[in-house]
Amino acid sequence: MKKIGVLRFxxxxxxxxxxxxxQLKGFHPEYLWHLDQFAIxxxxxxxxxxxxxxxxxxxxxxxxxxxPVMKSVKEFSKQGGPVLGICNGFQILCEAELLPxxxxxxxxxxxxxxxxxxxxxxxxxxxxxxxxGSIRLPIAHGDGRYYLPEKDLQAxxxxxQVWFQYRNENPNGSVQGIAGVLSKNKNIAGLMPHPERxxxxxxxxxxxxxxx
Amino acid sequence: MKLxxxxxxxxxxxxxxxxxxxxxxxxxxxREPLDIEWPLFSALWSEHCSYKSSKIHLRKFGKxxxxxxxxxxxxxxxxxxLGQGERIAFKMExxxxxxxxxxxxxxxxxxxxxxxxxFTMGARPIALANYLCFGEVKAPRMKYLMDGVVHxxxxxxNCVGVPTVTGQTNFDPSYSQNILVNALAVGLLRPGExxxxxxxxxxxNWVVYVGAKTGKDGVHGAAMASEAFDExxxxxxxxxxxxxxxxxxxxxxxxxxxxxxxLVVSIQDMGAAGLTSSSFEMASKGQMGMDLHLDQVPLRxxxxxxxxxxxSESQERMLMICEPSKLxxxxxxxxxWGLDACVVGKLKKQRTVSLFWNKELLTEIDPDLLVENAxxxxxxxxxxxxxxxxxxxxxxxxxxxxxxxxxxxxxxxEIAGSRRPIYRQYDQRVGAMTAHGxxxxxxxxxxxxxxxxxxxxxxxxxxxxxxxxxxGAYDSVFYPALQMAIKGVRALAVTDCLNxxxxxxxxxxxxxxxxxxxxxxxxxxxxxxxxxxxxxFYNETMGSNITSTPATGVVGLRDHVDGLAADRFGKEGLKxxxxxxxxxxxSGFGQKPQFKGEYNPQKVTELIALLRKAAMEIPPQASxxxxxxxxxxxxxxxxxxxxxxxxxxxxxxxxxxxxxxxxIVWVTDQAEAFEKFFQNSILAADVEILDLAITKKxxxxxxxxxxxxxxxxxxxxxxxxxxxxxxxST
Numbered sequence: 001m002k003k004i005g006v007l008r009f010x011x012x013x014x015x016x017x018x019x020x021x022x023q024l025k026g027f028h029p030e031y032l033w034h035l036d037q038f039a040i041x042x043x044x045x046x047x048x049x050x051x052x053x054x055x056x057x058x059x060x061x062x063x064x065x066x067x068p069v070m071k072s073v074k075e076f077s078k079q080g081g082p083v084l085g086i087c088n089g090f091q092i093l094c095e096a097e098l099l100p101x102x103x104x105x106x107x108x109x110x111x112x113x114x115x116x117x118x119x120x121x122x123x124x125x126x127x128x129x130x131x132x133g134s135i136r137l138p139i140a141h142g143d144g145r146y147y148l149p150e151k152d153l154q155a156x157x158x159x160x161q162v163w164f165q166y167r168n169e170n171p172n173g174s175v176q177g178i179a180g181v182l183s184k185n186k187n188i189a190g191l192m193p194h195p196e197r198x199x200x201x202x203x204x205x206x207x208x209x210x211x212x
Numbered sequence: 213m214k215l216x217x218x219x220x221x222x223x224x225x226x227x228x229x230x231x232x233x234x235x236x237x238x239x240x241x242x243r244e245p246l247d248i249e250w251p252l253f254s255a256l257w258s259e260h261c262s263y264k265s266s267k268i269h270l271r272k273f274g275k276x277x278x279x280x281x282x283x284x285x286x287x288x289x290x291x292x293x294l295g296q297g298e299r300i301a302f303k304m305e306x307x308x309x310x311x312x313x314x315x316x317x318x319x320x321x322x323x324x325x326x327x328x329x330x331f332t333m334g335a336r337p338i339a340l341a342n343y344l345c346f347g348e349v350k351a352p353r354m355k356y357l358m359d360g361v362v363h364x365x366x367x368x369x370n371c372v373g374v375p376t377v378t379g380q381t382n383f384d385p386s387y388s389q390n391i392l393v394n395a396l397a398v399g400l401l402r403p404g405e406x407x408x409x410x411x412x413x414x415x416x417n418w419v420v421y422v423g424a425k426t427g428k429d430g431v432h433g434a435a436m437a438s439e440a441f442d443e444x445x446x447x448x449x450x451x452x453x454x455x456x457x458x459x460x461x462x463x464x465x466x467x468x469x470x471x472x473x474x475l476v477v478s479i480q481d482m483g484a485a486g487l488t489s490s491s492f493e494m495a496s497k498g499q500m501g502m503d504l505h506l507d508q509v510p511l512r513x514x515x516x517x518x519x520x521x522x523x524s525e526s527q528e529r530m531l532m533i534c535e536p537s538k539l540x541x542x543x544x545x546x547x548x549w550g551l552d553a554c555v556v557g558k559l560k561k562q563r564t565v566s567l568f569w570n571k572e573l574l575t576e577i578d579p580d581l582l583v584e585n586a587x588x589x590x591x592x593x594x595x596x597x598x599x600x601x602x603x604x605x606x607x608x609x610x611x612x613x614x615x616x617x618x619x620x621x622x623x624x625x626e627i628a629g630s631r632r633p634i635y636r637q638y639d640q641r642v643g644a645m646t647a648h649g650x651x652x653x654x655x656x657x658x659x660x661x662x663x664x665x666x667x668x669x670x671x672x673x674x675x676x677x678x679x680x681x682x683x684g685a686y687d688s689v690f691y692p693a694l695q696m697a698i699k700g701v702r703a704l705a706v707t708d709c710l711n712x713x714x715x716x717x718x719x720x721x722x723x724x725x726x727x728x729x730x731x732x733x734x735x736x737x738x739x740x741x742x743x744x745x746x747x748x749f750y751n752e753t754m755g756s757n758i759t760s761t762p763a764t765g766v767v768g769l770r771d772h773v774d775g776l777a778a779d780r781f782g783k784e785g786l787k788x789x790x791x792x793x794x795x796x797x798x799s800g801f802g803q804k805p806q807f808k809g810e811y812n813p814q815k816v817t818e819l820i821a822l823l824r825k826a827a828m829e830i831p832p833q834a835s836x837x838x839x840x841x842x843x844x845x846x847x848x849x850x851x852x853x854x855x856x857x858x859x860x861x862x863x864x865x866x867x868x869x870x871x872x873x874x875x876i877v878w879v880t881d882q883a884e885a886f887e888k889f890f891q892n893s894i895l896a897a898d899v900e901i902l903d904l905a906i907t908k909k910x911x912x913x914x915x916x917x918x919x920x921x922x923x924x925x926x927x928x929x930x931x932x933x934x935x936x937x938x939x940x941s942t
Contacts (some may be wrong), residue, residue, distance in 0.1 A: 010550060011458050013373025017644035020660075050642075052371040055458025108938065111366050111637045140370070140639040194641070202647045202658055202773045 001028055002044035004212075007073070007089070009034040009064040013051035014086065014196065021196040022047070025212045034067040040076040045126060048073075048089025050140075050194060060103065060143045061091030070096055082126030083188045084211075087141055090180070090190030099181055099190045100156060101148040107173025111142040115204065116193060117167040118179055122160050125186040128195075128211045134167055135207035137193035144192045146174035146181070159184055164191055215244065227254035233587055240581045248567065248574045251519045252582055255485035256492060259749050262586035265715040266747045269728045273742040276735040280704065281743055287410060288329040288481065289399070290743025292705045294769060296662045297403025301335040304343070304396040304670075304709040304765045306748035311393035314452040315360025319393050320368040321455040324527050326397040327372065328481035331464050332530065334408035334471040335399025338643055339657060340369050342379040342395050343670045343709065343763040347388025349626055349936070357391055358936050365395070366637040371457035372464065375646055376638035377655035377668060380763075383626045384674045389753035394709040396765040398668060402661055408471045410480040412498030412533050412559055417477055419491070419502060419557035420539070422546055423463050423529035427512035429453045430486070430525025459528040466549040467530060475542050477533040488522045490531040491557070495565050496583035504557040505568045518569045533559065592718045596726035598680050600806045605799055608866035612917040615865055619844050619920075620928060622801065628845055629932020630852075637937065647773040653695045653836070658773045665770035667701040672763045675840055677723075678805040679798055685727035685762050687873070689734035690816050691837065692766040697824035698835040698876060699776050701768040706735050708745040708764045713757025715749045723760040730813075731762060737817040740766065777827065777879075778834040781855040781907045786833055787883040788857050788905040790843065791876045791890065793819055794898055798871035801841060811873070815898055819874065822893050830885045838875035844868035846877055847905070848912060848925055856912035856922050857905040868914060879907065 004027050008015050015031065022029035032038050032046070034053075053064035064070070070092075077083050077098060085093040093099040106112055116139050120131050148156060153176065156162055164180035172192075180191030195208030215223065224234055227250045237245050237253055245253060259265060282291040282299055289303035307322025323340060330337050342365055346358050369376045374397070401407060412419075430453035470476050478498070480490045487509065495502045506518045512526070532553075534542050539555070546553040567574040610618070622628040632651070640649035645657040647665065655668045669692035677684035693703040708731060713720040735742050751758040770776075781788075793816070796809040827835070838846040847857060880886055887901050905914075912920040 010462055011371075013371075013461065013642055014644075017642070020644070051373060052458060052461070055371065055456070055461075057458070110363070110938070111370055111639070113636055113639050113641070138641050140641060142370070197641045197644055199644075203641075203644070204647075 003028045003030045003042060005030055005032045005038065005043045005046040007032050007034065007046065007048045007069060009053035009067060011051055011053045011055055012049055012088070014049035014194065017196045018047050018049040021199055022212065024199065027212065032069055034064065034069045037068055037072040040072055040079065040081065043076065043081065045082040045084070046073060046076060048085040048092050050087030050089060053088055053092065059095065061088060061095040064092045065095035074098065077188050080185065080187050084127050085190040086194055086196070087192055090192055091143060093188060093190045098188050099183055100152070100161065101146055101181060103143050104145050104147050105143050106145050112171050113140045114138070114171060116169070116171055118164045118193060119167045121165055122163040122182050123186065124163060124182055124189045127189050130210040136205050137195060137208055138197045139171060139193045141192055144172040144174070146178040148175055156181070163189060223250060227251065228258065229254055233257060236587060240585055246575050248518060249577065251523050252488055255488045255523055256582040257586045260484050261489055263747055264587045265589050265591050265749060266724070267588050268590055269725055272728055272732045276732055276741040278739060278741055281741050283407065288332050290707065291333065291407060292743060298659055298662055299401040300666070300767060301330050301333045301399040301401065302397065302707055302765065302767060303329050303744040304394055304707045304763065305329070305746040306709050306711055307393045307395060308391065308711065308748055308751060310452045311361055312357065312391050315357045316364040317452050317454055319361040319364030321453045321527050322393055322395040323365055323368040324455045324457065324460050325483050326395045327374065327460060328483065328530070330397045330399035331467055332408065332410070332479050332481045333399065334406050334468065335401045336468055337374045337397055337464065338400045338645060339398040339655070339668055340374050340376040340395065341668055341670050341765060342376065343392070343672065344379065345382045345384065345387045345392035345674060345761060347383070347391065348385045349383065351388035354388065355936055361393055362634050362637055362937055368455055368457045370639040372461045373642050375640050375642050377640055377646055377649050377657065378670060379635065379650060380670050381631055381634060382674050384759060386759040389756065390751045390758050392711050392758070392761060394711070394763045396670065396707065398767065406472060408476065408479050410478050410494055410497060412494040412500040412502065413477050414533065414535065415559055415561050416536065417559045418534050418536060418539055418555045419504065419559065420532045420534050420542065420553050421509060421529065421556045422532060422551055422553045424456065424459050424526055425510040425512040426516070426521055426524045426529065427526045428516060428520055428524065431520050431523045453525045453527050455527045462549045462551055463528055463530060466546050466551055470542060470545055475534065475538050475545065477535060479530060479532045482529040482531060484525065486522070486524050486526065487531070492565055492579045492582050494531065494533065496579040499563065501560040501562045501564045502557055503560060503566045503568065507570045508554065508556045510552065510554055518567065518574060591715050591721045593721035593725045594718065596682050596722065598682065600679055602806050602808050605797060605806060605808050606803065608800055608869055610866050610869060612865055615844060615868060616918060618801065618869070619848060622841060622845060623848060623925060624928035624932050626933060628841060628849070630929045631933065632930065633933045633937040648776065653779050654699050654701060656770065656773055656776065663772060665701070665773040667696050667768035667770060668765065669695050670763060670765050672761055673840065674759045674761055675805060677759050677761060679807050681723035681760050682726045682730045683807065683811045685730035686734050686811060686813050688762050688764045689731055689738065689766065690820065692764065693738055693740070693820050694823065694837050694874060696766065696768045697820045698827055698837065700824060700827040700831065701770045702824060703738055703740045703766050703768045705740050705767050706742045706764055708742060708762055710745065710747045711751055711758065711761040711763065712749050713760070714752045720757055720760065727760060727762045733813055737813055738820065775831060777832045779836055780850045780853045781834055781857060781879060782853060783833055784855060784907050784909050786879050786881055786907045787903060788907060789878045789880065789883055789886060790902045790904045791878060792872055792900050793874045794900060796873040798873065800869055800871055815895065816874065818895055822890070822895060823876065826886060826889050830880070830882045830889060832878050832880045834879035836877040838877060840871055842869040842871055843875065844914060847914070848920065850877065851912045851922055852926055852929060854922055855907055855909055858908045858911065858913040859905040859915045861902055861904045862915060865916060868918065
């Protein structure tokens with residue numbers, strides 16, 4: 001049985017939440033430690049959870065992107081393996097140049113915890129394939145402002161790489177309200193909001209459930 | 213060598229040891245203290261570490277204990293048993309002095325310190341809360357302090373990955389020169405998980421240091437927290453510790469792994485008075501001796517002296533006792549997390565702590581002399597007499613127009629404006645347990661094994677403490693318990709953080725004793741033991757004392773997390789009832805703090821029990837305890853989601869503003885059942901129920917020219933605090 005790998009860097013703090021979400025969905029999660037490489041054929045998908053890997057020192061995600069485990073992640077994704085980065089995981093994927101753009105300090109310069117409305121505008125090869133239209137998810141980040149040079153934006157749209165946009169309100173000043181993006185061949189996905197925090201009514205919403 | 217009088221005086225002053233204490237030290241040691249022993253006594257006999265002014269009173273909390281208490285005082289935090297194998301460790305602690313000097317680091321390290329008290333017991337931290345008191349917004353440095361404190365809490369808590377789920381922020385001029393920053397942490401022990409203790413055990417076992425290296429930060433921190441502020445407080449900045457939440461996160465994970473794998477015999481964090489208090493307390497509690505090699509302590513600055521190493525309050529450090537056979541496994545585990553575990557000593561049978569520096573013995577001293585024999589003071593106080601009780605309160609001669617202006621004013625300023633700009637900076641959901649976060653009156657988290665709801669609320673209303681220290685202290689336990697009851701939650705246990713002025717002043721000590729007695733009684737009545745806590749005295753700046761502030765944290769339990777009554781109106785056409793306990797009235801906003809009537813803790817306890825029963829049997833759609841500011845303000849706050857209400861009772865204008873202890877707003881489609889429930893209860897003669905209003909979209913209509921547009925109220929409230937928390941300090 002193939003497993004879903006959950007990456008753990010030191011400072012990752014949503015690893016346990018993602019792990020139990022995968023279990024609740026009936027898949028088989030397994031932690032992957034940042035210092036170790038892994039056998040890519042044992043996994044059907046990988047998730048990079050949120051947190052503050054390496055304390056966000058230097059730039060958020062910068063140190064994690066250069067850790068040994070990322071070598072395997074790159075190989076896995078090169079073969080078309082699906083990879084999802086949530087929050088700090090998204091930052092790491094951008095720093096590793098597996099996803100385009102960068103995530104910089106929120107416009108208001110402060111951490112934001114809130115629920116946001118999102119519009120699904122792209123299709124990932126593996127994640128949230130059932131999600132259509134508008135949904136509601138929590139965000140919790142200090143460096144969530146998506147940035148891509150003006151000149152590259154049209155190409156991002158043309159290749160269908162914009163995955164989610166904030167609706168109604170742009171909480172952090174992201175360019176064009178972009179909340180999630182995809183790689184060119186759609187197997188790598190990153191988003192700032194936390195689907196694993198919206199998988200039951202008691203959490204305040206269930207729109208995150210079908211991201212897996 | 214006998215010290216001459218002048219040197220002795222200088223030394224006593226430097227180490228904040230009184231002349232009587234010096235005599236006692238000489239008596240205990242049967243000689244004069246050595247140079248290296250001065251800082252030991254200074255730290256462990258400080259108010260902060262020894263509780264010398266409060267100890268005899270805090271013993272009363274012993275009477276509140278019941279069968280649910282697994283572990284109470286004496287350890288880092290108290291633990292209660294929730295049944296079904298789930299246990300909760302929790303504690304609240306002050307970080308007032310450092311936060312006033314350096315708000316960002318002061319508040320951040322307050323969070324770090326209280327977290328270490330929790331995970332050192334083997335419990336994974338699942339929630340943080342805070343209780344903050346600021347002064348007048350226009351007081352010097354106040355905006356800088358407010359913003360810095362919130363930013364500090366947010367930076368630390370978010371990074372370690374523990375959600376901040378609730379809190380309370382008060383403003384009162386008495387805190388203008390001495391703000392309060394109290395942090396609370398909760399840890400969960402899931403079924404089968406081991407509790408770790410701090411007492412040293414096993415002759416020949418290693419004393420192992422793990423975590424951040426020791427630096428000069430925080431030297432003399434405990435002593436600093438034990439004296440009043442003066443105009444030179446700014447110069448104490450170097451005494452403030454610097455925190456690193458990333459390091460703390462690594463410590464949480466590695467220590468919990470080590471504890472659950474049975475690799476450590478005992479463990480203690482290095483908090484106030486750092487290595488001194490952790491080593492001496494571990495030895496004293498375990499009735500053991502210890503050799504401690506100070507030169508083996510990992511240092512950030514190689515020029516540090518033994519005295520500085522002993523007193524440093526560098527953050528994110530732990531001391532553990534390990535069996536020699538497990539040392540290799542311990543080293544391996546910590547190195548996986550990038551941390552060094554380093555042997556700094558060994559346990560021995562002879563009950564002395566021997567301090568070495570490059571193999572030279574600096575001193576050998578019985579730990580009990582420092583820990584168990586610390587002075588205990590019975591500071592003068594007098595029996596509580598309510599000084600502000602009056603036979604009649606001045607009439608609130610308000611016109612409708614005045615009420616309207618007053619209400620809009622408090623909603624648009626720091627008194628009652630929305631706290632969202634504060635809690636929006638806290639990650640409230642990491643851990644994926646949060647059902648109701650800081651936007652709710654009571655935070656609720658879903659326990660992963662049993663699915664039950666774990667509730668947390670903080671209490672203490674400074675205005676009530678100004679009215680009467682005894683009533684205010686009862687209220688600091690009862691008010692959060694009431695808030696829980698109307699959501700169907702049973703209060704289970706209490707922690708407190710007692711913030712007071714100078715205990716050497718009898719009027720302060722009298723308030724302290726009255727408060728401790730009231731908290732004890734309230735806890736006994738509620739069957740919710742006080743299982744942990746902290747005392748912060750000397751909250752005094754240039755002779756002026758803060759309002760006595762016994763902050764509390766109350767934890768509770770609910771069978772599940774579904775069907776909780778909302779805090780606000782959410783549906784049209786529902787009845788809005790008001791239930792009042794007859795008997796106690798307070799003066800209003802802007803008036804002299806006074807009260808009339810009788811506070812009956814027994815009746816309040818009965819009210820709490822009945823409301824909880826009603827919340828379960830005839831669940832309301834929304835419910836709210838009416839706070840200070842009266843009914844008008846409570847209804848206005850309940851209307852902030854866009855559904856208001858229209859009153860059909862013609863209340864007199866002033867009764868919309870009147871402060872009554874206690875009033876509850878109960879929104880229901882089963883009004884008759886609720887009224888009957890109370891008519892048939894033992895409180896039938898003690899309560900009155902008003903059928904006040906009906907919920908209605910877009911309007912708050914209290915009759916007699918008291919109409920409000922909800923979008924306007926929403927705007928006022930949401931903008932009230934916004935400008936204060938946008939990073940002026942960074």
